[in-house]
Amino acid sequence: MPPEKLKLAKDMGSKEVFLSLARVKDSSRLFLGASDGKVYDIDLAAEKPEFKSWEGHGPYVTGLALAGETLVSGGYDCKLIWRNITNGGVIRTVDNAHARWIRKLAVSPDGNQCASVADDMVCRVWEVESGKLVHELKGHETLTPNNFPSMLYTVAYSPNGQHLATADRVGQVCVWEASTGSKVQTLQAPGLYTWDPKQRIHSIGGARSVAFSPNGETIVVGGIGHIGNIDHLDGPSRVEAFAWQKGEKLHEFLGDAKGLVEFFAFGPDSKWFIGVGGDNGGLIQIYDLEAKKVTKSEKSPMHVHACVLNETADKLFACGHGRVGVWELS
Amino acid sequence: MSENSGSWSRRGFLGASAAGAAVAADMTGLNVLQNPVLASELKQQGKRVILLWLAGGASQLETFDPKPGRSTGGPFRAIKTSVPGVEISELMPKMATRLSKYTTIIRSLDTKNADHGGAARLMHLGRRDEPTVKYPDLGAVLARELGRVDSQVPDYVSFYTATEGRGSAVSQSGFLGARYNAMFLTEGNVPPNLRKLDEISDLDHQQRGELRDLLSKRFAAGRQSASLGSHNESYARVRGLMASEQLFDISKEPQSIRDKYGPTLFGEQCLVARRLVEAGVPFVKISRAWWDSHGQNFETHLELVTELDNVMSALLDDLSERGLLENTLVVTLSEFGRTPSINSSLGRDHFASAWSSSLSGCGVKAGSVYGASDDDGREVKDGKIGAAELFATIYRAVGIDHRKDYHIGARPIPLTDPGTKHVAEVLS
Numbered sequence: 001m002p003p004e005k006l007k008l009a010k011d012m013g014s015k016e017v018f019l020s021l022a023r024v025k026d027s028s029r030l031f032l033g034a035s036d037g038k039v040y041d042i043d044l045a046a047e048k049p050e051f052k053s054w055e056g057h058g059p060y061v062t063g064l065a066l067a068g069e070t071l072v073s074g075g076y077d078c079k080l081i082w083r084n085i086t087n088g089g090v091i092r093t094v095d096n097a098h099a100r101w102i103r104k105l106a107v108s109p110d111g112n113q114c115a116s117v118a119d120d121m122v123c124r125v126w127e128v129e130s131g132k133l134v135h136e137l138k139g140h141e142t143l144t145p146n147n148f149p150s151m152l153y154t155v156a157y158s159p160n161g162q163h164l165a166t167a168d169r170v171g172q173v174c175v176w177e178a179s180t181g182s183k184v185q186t187l188q189a190p191g192l193y194t195w196d197p198k199q200r201i202h203s204i205g206g207a208r209s210v211a212f213s214p215n216g217e218t219i220v221v222g223g224i225g226h227i228g229n230i231d232h233l234d235g236p237s238r239v240e241a242f243a244w245q246k247g248e249k250l251h252e253f254l255g256d257a258k259g260l261v262e263f264f265a266f267g268p269d270s271k272w273f274i275g276v277g278g279d280n281g282g283l284i285q286i287y288d289l290e291a292k293k294v295t296k297s298e299k300s301p302m303h304v305h306a307c308v309l310n311e312t313a314d315k316l317f318a319c320g321h322g323r324v325g326v327w328e329l330s
Numbered sequence: 331m332s333e334n335s336g337s338w339s340r341r342g343f344l345g346a347s348a349a350g351a352a353v354a355a356d357m358t359g360l361n362v363l364q365n366p367v368l369a370s371e372l373k374q375q376g377k378r379v380i381l382l383w384l385a386g387g388a389s390q391l392e393t394f395d396p397k398p399g400r401s402t403g404g405p406f407r408a409i410k411t412s413v414p415g416v417e418i419s420e421l422m423p424k425m426a427t428r429l430s431k432y433t434t435i436i437r438s439l440d441t442k443n444a445d446h447g448g449a450a451r452l453m454h455l456g457r458r459d460e461p462t463v464k465y466p467d468l469g470a471v472l473a474r475e476l477g478r479v480d481s482q483v484p485d486y487v488s489f490y491t492a493t494e495g496r497g498s499a500v501s502q503s504g505f506l507g508a509r510y511n512a513m514f515l516t517e518g519n520v521p522p523n524l525r526k527l528d529e530i531s532d533l534d535h536q537q538r539g540e541l542r543d544l545l546s547k548r549f550a551a552g553r554q555s556a557s558l559g560s561h562n563e564s565y566a567r568v569r570g571l572m573a574s575e576q577l578f579d580i581s582k583e584p585q586s587i588r589d590k591y592g593p594t595l596f597g598e599q600c601l602v603a604r605r606l607v608e609a610g611v612p613f614v615k616i617s618r619a620w621w622d623s624h625g626q627n628f629e630t631h632l633e634l635v636t637e638l639d640n641v642m643s644a645l646l647d648d649l650s651e652r653g654l655l656e657n658t659l660v661v662t663l664s665e666f667g668r669t670p671s672i673n674s675s676l677g678r679d680h681f682a683s684a685w686s687s688s689l690s691g692c693g694v695k696a697g698s699v700y701g702a703s704d705d706d707g708r709e710v711k712d713g714k715i716g717a718a719e720l721f722a723t724i725y726r727a728v729g730i731d732h733r734k735d736y737h738i739g740a741r742p743i744p745l746t747d748p749g750t751k752h753v754a755e756v757l758s
Contacts, residue, residue, distance in 0.1 A: 060405040076405040147593050148633045199494045200620035202633050233625035280675045303674045321674040
């Protein structure tokens with residue numbers, strides 16, 4: 001059953017924009033990738049949580065992947081940095097991991113691999129231990145149908161680690177076999193491509209978020225629908241759900257809330273999930289896959305860029321514009 | 331309306347000398363270069379202006395005035411240009427290699443008005459509105475000053491194909507009269523209703539025009555009316571305008587040229603602009619909307635600046651290779667810039683306190699940078715100018731004395747507000 005209550009238990013402000021998040025298992029210790037190029041380390045369970053920071057990137061650390069004691073970070077500087085989280089020491093740096101902005105990282109469930117996606121429209125799979133490049137996944141167009149640069153926003157592993165999904169600006173989702181790097185499915189969510197040929201002659205949005213359900217059967221992809229007023233990202237938050245192996249669309253969720261859906265966290269029974277994001281404010285929404293509806297829509301004190309559920313799915317950790325917080329679910 | 335600058339009027343000058351070409355051929359006989367008014371008139375002959383209007387407000391930080399490493403700087407890097415010590419946004423790699431050949435950057439506009447409507451009017455008129463005078467916009471003034479009386483092509487062509495912000499895209503000839511109104515294209519790249527109806531033969535069309543001319547001359551006999559004269563002038567040019575339809579047809583361009591501009595609407599319209607100025611159209615405005623990036627500023631600029639960089643560099647190369655750039659000024663301008671602070675939608679808001687424009691080609695000192703904003707781009711620290719100074723500089727670049735007066739009846743109307751100085755540092 002989807003949780004019915006959502007309560008902000010603790011939050012911390014900062015002057016930075018937090019764009020990515022990774023959490024140490026069974027704890028409230030978070031790593032946050034920030035707009036100032038730093039990775040912040042904070043334990044929200046501490047009596048007086050403090051932001052400790054590591055430098056090394058240019059601006060905008062947009063992806064974090066945590067595997068055991070190893071944290072991989074990536075950003076708009078096209079660089080990947082491996083660190084040991086106990087001492088903060090840099091294990092490895094790959095300077096030109098991609099040719100354009102790195103948008104997001106994902107770690108495989110066994111922690112052996114991590115995947116990075118970037119605006120060079122390539123997903124690269126790396127061995128966490130050695131830093132070796134395992135696969136280059138190429139299947140997304142570099143230009144939109146309207147001849148503007150496309151962007152490869154997001155990536156997610158399936159719960160069994162056998163597949164990963166990547167999603168781009170025009171709403172195309174590619175599903176890849178992790179062991180071989182071959183593409184096994186393509187899904188289309190063109191409603192997430194907000195190209196406007198009349199009013200503005202450009203687009204905003206794209207497929208910003210993607211996730212597999214824990215049973216591996218469903219893929220959800222999120223962003224924004226048609227934008228009326230650009231001033232406040234004035235369009236309906238939009239999520240599309242697919243039975244991905246059949247290539248079948250299950251449902252389109254158009255939320256009451258306006259803005260981008262930027263990240264997902266699935267409940268353990270695969271029947272519900274949380275989407276976070278926002279416009280000039282923030283949104284947290286709970287989606288019921290069986291009932292095919294948004295069961296809860298809450299405002300967040302910040303536009304949210306990333307989130308994660310704890311192991312018992314009763315706490316949601318989220319970060320975004322100038323703030324990080326933890327919500328209790330019940 | 332009349333115009334006067336010293337004892338010579340432009341029309342009087344042109345009339346006395348029969349035609350610009352004849353004057354040019356006989357300059358020494360007239361000794362015109364010792365007369366500053368005549369020298370100015372000669373200097374502006376054949377000059378053209380293309381305005382790339384970035385409607386909604388392009389970010390100076392993501393174009394010509396990046397602030398790498400500052401909290402206001404955003405995620406884009408700054409890159410070196412062909413001018414030592416000058417960097418621009420990494421989104422403009424093509425313009426970076428061309429700065430020293432073509433372009434001057436102005437980084438110190440402080441125009442006070444950050445409201446779309448008011449700011450767009452200010453940056454089209456070069457001055458604030460006045461209740462008793464309807465001022466002409468930049469295009470109308472340049473059409474008046476640079477156009478030929480006997481021109482067979484439009485004097486002022488304006489593209490605004492998007493709908494957002496079109497209402498703020500000022501297009502008014504004001505006291506100059508309907509003759510200098512824009513041919514305003516909103517639906518595509520080709521003017522609608524320009525083509526002669528198939529059921530009317532060319533002879534019929536010509537004879538109908540002659541009949542209309544005869545009747546209107548009879549009607550006008552004994553009447554004195556500026557609007558009537560303006561109306562008749564417009565009709566007199568109909569056949570020439572109809573013949574200019576082919577100028578809007580880019581299928582007549584080699585594919586290699588079309589490829590350089592790219593397949594986007596903005597690219598195609600800039601290629602039409604080149605064809606128009608090549609044929610003698612003195613002023614073309616291409617409005618590219620909509621840059622109002624309150625939400626997702628960086629995504630918006632990744633799309634739009636990438637396109638601007640490609641199209642602008644293709645246009646400048648094309649003009650240069652055809653020998654047109656030395657007589658054609660390309661202005662890149664918005665109604666304002668965007669805030670240094672990054673809002674909660676990863677956007678930037680309206681900002682008129684320290685923003686940028688660029689001038690390329692005709693009369694411009696290529697590779698120069700005028701003015702500077704402070705380290706975070708929050709205010710101008712050097713060389714502050716407003717709309718009037720920018721307009722004066724544009725006029726000067728194409729050989730127009732910005733201190734000249736028009737007259738409405740006996741009332742002198744200065745081309746720019748009295749006391750306005752042009753930015754001499756950016757002119758060659």
